Amino acid sequence: MVRESSIMKIHYYTGLAAIVLVAIHILFRLTVPEGYSASLEYENVIANYKNISYSLVLELILVTVAIHGFNGLRVILLELRQGDGWESAVKWLCIAGAVAVIVYGTRTILLASMMG
Amino acid sequence: MAKRVKIRVFRYNPAHDTDARYDEFEVEAERWTTVLDALLYIKAHKDHSIALRYSCRMASCGSCGMLINGIPRLACYTKVYELGSDVVTCRPLPNFPIIRDLAADFTAFFAKHKSMKPYIINEVAESIDGREFIQKPEEVEKYLQFSYCIKCGLCYAACPTVATDRRFPGPQALAQMYRYLIDSRDKATDERLRIVDDRHGVWRCHFAGSCSMVCPKGVDPALGIQLLRAYLLGMNRDSKVVAELYRREPK
Numbered sequence: 001m002v003r004e005s006s007i008m009k010i011h012y013y014t015g016l017a018a019i020v021l022v023a024i025h026i027l028f029r030l031t032v033p034e035g036y037s038a039s040l041e042y043e044n045v046i047a048n049y050k051n052i053s054y055s056l057v058l059e060l061i062l063v064t065v066a067i068h069g070f071n072g073l074r075v076i077l078l079e080l081r082q083g084d085g086w087e088s089a090v091k092w093l094c095i096a097g098a099v100a101v102i103v104y105g106t107r108t109i110l111l112a113s114m115m116g
Numbered sequence: 117m118a119k120r121v122k123i124r125v126f127r128y129n130p131a132h133d134t135d136a137r138y139d140e141f142e143v144e145a146e147r148w149t150t151v152l153d154a155l156l157y158i159k160a161h162k163d164h165s166i167a168l169r170y171s172c173r174m175a176s177c178g179s180c181g182m183l184i185n186g187i188p189r190l191a192c193y194t195k196v197y198e199l200g201s202d203v204v205t206c207r208p209l210p211n212f213p214i215i216r217d218l219a220a221d222f223t224a225f226f227a228k229h230k231s232m233k234p235y236i237i238n239e240v241a242e243s244i245d246g247r248e249f250i251q252k253p254e255e256v257e258k259y260l261q262f263s264y265c266i267k268c269g270l271c272y273a274a275c276p277t278v279a280t281d282r283r284f285p286g287p288q289a290l291a292q293m294y295r296y297l298i299d300s301r302d303k304a305t306d307e308r309l310r311i312v313d314d315r316h317g318v319w320r321c322h323f324a325g326s327c328s329m330v331c332p333k334g335v336d337p338a339l340g341i342q343l344l345r346a347y348l349l350g351m352n353r354d355s356k357v358v359a360e361l362y363r364r365e366p367k
Contacts, residue, residue, distance in 0.1 A: 005313045005348045012349075078315060079281045087315065 007071065014068040021061045028054065049112035062105040070098040118144045121196055123154050125166055126207040129216045138205070139163065145196040151204060152180050152191035155218075167217040175332055178268030182218050183207040188270040188330045209273035211286075225269050228285045232293040232311065237304035240361055247361040255300045258355065262295035262340050264333045271327035271337050283316035287327035290318055291340035297347065300359040309348060318344050 028048075032039040039045075048054050074094040078087060120142055128136035141158045143149075152170055159166050170180040173192045180191040184206055185199055196204060212220035241249075271287040272278055278286045285293075290312060297308045312318040318341060327337040346352050 003313050004315050004317060004319050005309075008319050009349060075320070079277070079320065082281060082283050082316070 011068060011071045014064040014071075018061065018064040018068055021057055021064060024057055025061060046112055046115055049109060049115070052113075055109055055113050059106060059109055062109070063102055066098045066101045066105070070094040070101075073097075118146050119197075119202070121145045121154070121201075122203045123151075123158060124203060124205040125155070125158070125217065126205075127166075127217055128214055130214060131216075139166075147195070147197050149196050150192055151182075151184055151189075151194045151196060151199075151206065154196055154204070155191060155206065167215070167219045169219050176266065178266035181209050181220075181268045181270050181273065183209060183273070188273040190268060190270070190332045193332050209269055211273050211275065211278045212269065220269070222269060224282075225272055225286070225288070226267070228289040229267065229292060232285065232289045232296070233304070233308065234292045234296060236296065236299065236302050237307070238301055239303070241301065244361065247363045249301045249359040250362050251300055251359055255357070255359070258298045259295045261335055262291050262337075264335050265292060265295075265337075266333055268332065270330045270332060271335075274326040274330045276324050276326065277320050277322055281316055281320055284320050285312070285317065287321075287337035287341060290321070290344060291327075291335065291337035293318075294340040294344040294347075297344065298356055300357055303358055305356070312344060313348055318348065321345075 029039045030036055032044070034044070048058075071094065074090055077090045077094075123141045123143055124138045125141065126136060127133075127139050141162050143154045143157055145154060150173075152173060155166065155168055156170075159168070168180065168182070168191075170192065171177040172179070175190050175193040178190070181188060182191055183189075184191065184194055185201060185204060188209055191206070206218055208214050208218050208220045212222065212225065215221050265288060267288060269288065271291075275284075275287050277284045293308060293312055296302050297305060302308075321338070321341045323338060323342065325338045328335070328339065331337065343352065347355075
């Protein structure tokens with residue numbers, strides 16, 4: 001069984017990593033020569049996915065935010081109610097939720113990067 | 117100069133009453149009158165059926181904790197004048213089951229304290245044989261303030277996590293865990309860390325800090341909990357050096 005301290009270490013590290021990665025993501029948006037608004041236009045957004053490094057940043061944001069967010073939700077739900085059945089259900093639902101979000105988001109990143 | 121104050125006392129007997137109520141009493145309060153003095157005056161002269169727990173009357177035993185004007189305090193350590201109000205409302209401590217009126221049930225609180233193994237664990241101490249552990253002043257400093265805890269339960273009553281998570285040990289128990297963990301005479305570090313490294317353990321503290329605000333002995337349980345977390349994260353592991361036994365040589 002995974003110790004709570006190991007889970008919380010992951011929680012803190014993913015939180016810190018998410019801050020750094022989202023900051024990089026925002027900086028990319030702010031520093032494009034055409035300006036911030038132009039960077040959000042459809043063609044420019046799709047073009048981002050063609051850049052492997054940038055796609056990797058987006059994938060890392062997806063993974064870190066999903067893990068951090070669903071663990072945060074687990075902590076809130078554990079505090080809301082106690083009981084072995086409830087706690088087991090919360091654990092597996094949160095793991096399933098995080099996996100589902102990561103799989104769906106990765107699929108989106110891959111599809112966008114392969115668009116012609 | 118004495119002033120007249122209204123003391124509102126929470127009345128509830130779970131064995132008989134369906135609803136709680138407040139009984140109101142007028143008492144004369146001098147500058148030195150504590151809330152416990154006022155309650156004992158009421159009990160002696162106006163209504164002897166009020167249930168409350170008290171013993172030492174000098175903030176040493178931790179028996180007379182109650183919610184006074186919305187804040188957990190020791191009744192013997194709270195003067196009526198310092199409350200700055202003509203109405204003093206006394207309720208039993210929150211987060212504790214009520215036995216009757218102002219008397220709260222500390223069974224779960226003490227069970228959580230006991231589960232932290234609040235004693236030195238060191239097999240060497242069993243064969244101490246005239247020797248003693250020598251601790252440097254800086255080693256004593258690490259746990260000294262936490263050893264001032266009188267187990268009055270005020271921090272436990274003020275804790276928002278205890279209010280929602282009945283399995284959370286509470287600030288008192290966790291601070292005591294740190295007190296023994298960091299004591300250089302104790303060798304059960306891993307055993308202790310396993311107890312608090314639980315999904316309802318030390319990680320569930322929100323660091324509201326209300327425990328430290330209400331402690332009548334100046335203990336900072338919130339600090340103890342953060343230091344315990346830091347220890348679990350490996351941030352201050354070097355801070356503990358296990359003491360060895362020495363024989364004090366006669367001068």
